[in-house]
Amino acid sequence: MTGTGWGTGPAAGDGIALVRLVKSYGSVQAVRGVDLVIAPGETVALLGPNGAGKSTTIDMVLGLTRPDAGTVRVFGLAPAEAVAAGRIGGMLQTGSLVEYLSVRELVEVVASMYPHPRGVDEVLAATGTAAFANQRTTTLSGGQTQRVRFALALVADPDLLVLDEPTAALDVEARRDFWSAMRTVAEGGKTVLFATHYLEEADAYADRIVLMARGRVVADGPATEIKAKVGGRTIRATLPGTDVSVLRAMPGVTAADRHGESVVLTCGDSDAALRALLDGYPQARDVEVRGAGLEEAFLQLVGGEEEQR
Ligand SMILES: Nc1ncnc2c1ncn2[C@@H]1O[C@H](COP(=O)(O)OP(=O)(O)OP(=O)(O)O)[C@@H](O)[C@H]1O
Ligand SMILES: [Mg+2]
Structure with missing residues (x-):
């Protein structure tokens, strides 16, 4: 996993802006007025208990869920436009990989969907997936599958990476590997928003921590500031x-x-x-x-x- 060539950084722009986002599922108010501004190049951890609204928020940033109220802008674009332009790479909490393809084939297919993809070999190397690139996706271990998901998030060469619990179900070593790959990528100037349950991960890898509970942001700041707050x-x-x-x-x-x-x-x-x-x-x-x-x-x-x- 080498550190060269990852990203020219986002074009000057206003980063990510979530304004008064609201989303309910029936009677469940999943997100209840979230305001969040992320500067280009920032790494932000979204932390909170089960059901806090992290995934719902992330899905709205990715344009997968439409807010009931409020707006999301990603580098000045609506989420769907930003995704189509290859500016957002997402790694979701759920969903399986396409079957009957090898890892390499899958990464190639996804690369072909974007206007300015990274080289497939470069992405395979950076995510530690090269070693099993010829294996069918159905035969992968949990940790290998997570790496492939990461490769799929990276291949568009996005300016914003949105990762929903990227290290869930990984063992300690795999987690460390993941973050070291992630760091290499983020150092190239990318903006990163990730959800996690691991406090030490948020503390170690994010510039800033946004704590959510019951659909709201309850704290937002550097880890040190959040500690001081209590x-x-x-x-x-x-x-x-x-x-x-x-x-x-x-x-x-x-x-x-x-x-x-x-x-x-x-x-x-x-x-x-x-x-x-x-x-x-x-x-x-x-x-x-x-x-x-x-x-x-x-x-x-x-x-x-x-x-x-
Ligand atoms: N598609 C859906 N239909 C109905 N309710 C939903 C749906 N998606 C989420 N919810 C509800 O919205 C609330 C917020 O869920 P969300 O998945 O955003 O939480 P989360 O912070 O990501 O939790 P976790 O840490 O468990 O991943 C929960 O009460 C959840 O049950
Ligand atoms: Mg979630």
């Missing part, structure tokens, strides 16, 4: 015999608890709290500052949304 950090220290109510009153501290000789400070501003702690209690030992995990942030934000209903 009160962020805790400070632990060994500090015997100190009154926690005094600690609780320090700048930047929102809560303080004692566990034996240790104190745990929950902080809104951990920098201010740390300064106050060290100034006021030079005897504090084993001081540790920790960020809240993305998992924690995720649960809190999703939980907050539920409470608001």
